[in-house]
Amino acid sequence: MTEYWKSNAMHWCDICKCWMNDTKQAKLNHERGAQHQAKLANKLRDMARKAENDAKAKSFNDEAVSRAEAAAKKAYAADLKAAEAAAGSWEWDEGSSYYYNATHRWYYDPKTQWYYGGEPTPEWSQEPPIPAAARFGVAQHAGGPVPQGQGQQGAGGAAAAGSEGGAGAGKEGLPFVTKKVQRVVAIPKHPLAALGGHQAPTTGKVGGGMGAGVVLESGEADVGAKRKREDGKGGAGGGGKGAKGAMSKEEEEALARREAARQRVAQRTAAGFGYV
Numbered sequence: 299m300t301e302y303w304k305s306n307a308m309h310w311c312d313i314c315k316c317w318m319n320d321t322k323q324a325k326l327n328h329e330r331g332a333q334h335q336a337k338l339a340n341k342l343r344d345m346a347r348k349a350e351n352d353a354k355a356k357s358f359n360d361e362a363v364s365r366a367e368a369a370a371k372k373a374y375a376a377d378l379k380a381a382e383a384a385a386g387s388w389e390w391d392e393g394s395s396y397y398y399n400a401t402h403r404w405y406y407d408p409k410t411q412w413y414y415g416g417e418p419t420p421e422w423s424q425e426p427p428i429p430a431a432a433r434f435g436v437a438q439h440a441g442g443p444v445p446q447g448q449g450q451q452g453a454g455g456a457a458a459a460g461s462e463g464g465a466g467a468g469k470e471g472l473p474f475v476t477k478k479v480q481r482v483v484a485i486p487k488h489p490l491a492a493l494g495g496h497q498a499p500t501t502g503k504v505g506g507g508m509g510a511g512v513v514l515e516s517g518e519a520d521v522g523a524k525r526k527r528e529d530g531k532g533g534a535g536g537g538g539k540g541a542k543g544a545m546s547k548e549e550e551e552a553l554a555r556r557e558a559a560r561q562r563v564a565q566r567t568a569a570g571f572g573y574v
């Protein structure tokens with residue numbers, strides 16, 4: 299038997315950063331010691347101070363953020379107001395039945411969506427030399443009718459409208475036309491649905507379609523009955539052969555050719571077997 303070395307179980311004090319024997323007595327002794335008591339008090343004090351500092355910093359940051367937010371909101375409102383003033387607004391002019399923008403001195407016809415104005419000789423235009431924010435539909439307008447499909451007017455106007463979409467979606471008179479689009483999705487059939495089973499056809503050229511088991515209106519089963527031609531031709535004789543009179547010339551010629559071909563094949567076959 300060889301002896302082997304075995305370590306005693308040890309206990310780590312995380313406050314003093316030291317090891318001690320892992321016995322109840324040793325731990326108790328350590329925790330009662332002056333060094334451990336002092337370090338524990340120190341640690342608790344540090345934790346309390348840290349929590350206090352954190353709370354202070356947080357409240358300071360919150361205050362700074364809310365102050366910055368308020369300033370930004372104010373600046374944004376001022377910018378918005380300035381932009382609105384620069385763009386002017388379109389007032390309905392009953393006399394001409396056009397909109398008139400007094401800031402840029404252009405008219406707008408909601409029916410044709412053309413603008414009229416310019417110096418020194420006014421003319422009609424779809425691309426007036428006014429800022430995109432001043433275009434009809436982007437700038438405010440009041441009083442008159444709103445043309446249909448306004449959102450699809452000139453490219454500049456549409457782009458400006460798109461960039462402002464978030465800001466003023468709720469306002470009246472903005473160039474957005476909301477459209478409800480319903481999407482129809484076809485539900486795919488089972489891949490083997492065409493093969494039969496409970497969906498096997500009861501009419502047609504195969505299976506039940508040949509008439510077996512199909513009960514006619516008269517009450518008897520339609521066994522072996524021939525399908526009738528839907529256009530009524532040749533239906534009376536129950537088929538092609540009996541109704542020669544009703545056949546067209548082309549059909550007769552085709553039948554004659556087929557008969558001749560059959561004869562030729564029969565002769566050749568007979569010759570092949572040495573019968574002729």
Ligand SMILES: [Zn+2]
Nearest residue numbers: 311313314334
């Ligand atoms: Zn300790």
